[in-house]
Amino acid sequence: MRLLEFKIQINATPEKVWEVLFTQDAYQKWASAMNEGTYFEGTWEEGSVMKFLDPKNNGMYNKVIKNIPNRELSMKHLGWIFDGELSPQDWEDSTISYFLEPYENKTLLIGRVNSLDEFVDFFNTKYPKNFEKIKELSEEQ
Incomplete structure (x- = not known):
């Protein structure tokens, strides 16, 4: 397991960043950096x-x-889904957490992923792009 950390400063309130992170429409836009059409x-x-x-x-x-x-x-990774069917995995303590730290009407978004070694390259490649898209969407007026 490796603990990965991603950070980005966003010129928006934590409420706006939270909305971008966890509402369906905005999620689909930023998660497309990971996999097009994700919901x-x-x-x-x-x-x-x-x-x-x-x-x-x-x-x-x-x-x-x-x-x-x-x-x-914060979430614990449990398993894969294939054709709608859950496939539990023994991913030990594989987790992902998002932290929003406010300062001066801005937000520091921190993502921490406790990743299995086999997924480290995936997270290191995809998450910086996700965070850039989250910043862009959060700063739109």
């Missing part, structure tokens, strides 16, 4: 399962372990 199913409530799917009904699913609106959201 989510679920509620973001603590204890709930979130599914992240592509147009072919494949993807992954996570359990929300912490949700403090406009401040922090």
Whole structure:
């Protein structure tokens, strides 16, 4: 396991950044940097399962372990989804967390991924692009 960290300063309030991160329309725009057509199913409530799917009904699913609106959201990676069917994986303590730190009407967005070695290149390649898109969408008026 490797702990990866991604940061970006955004000229928007935490409320605006949170909205971009976790509402369907905005999520689909920034997550397209990872996989075109990606969307989510679920509620973001603590204890709930979130599914992240592509147009072919494949993807992954996570359990929300912490949700403090406009401040922090953390999830544990649980497994893959193939043709809509859940395929649990033993991914140890593989997690992803988003932290929003406000300062002077701006936000420092921090993403921390506790990643299995086999996914490190994926996160290092995709997440900086995701964060740039999140910044762009959050700063739009």
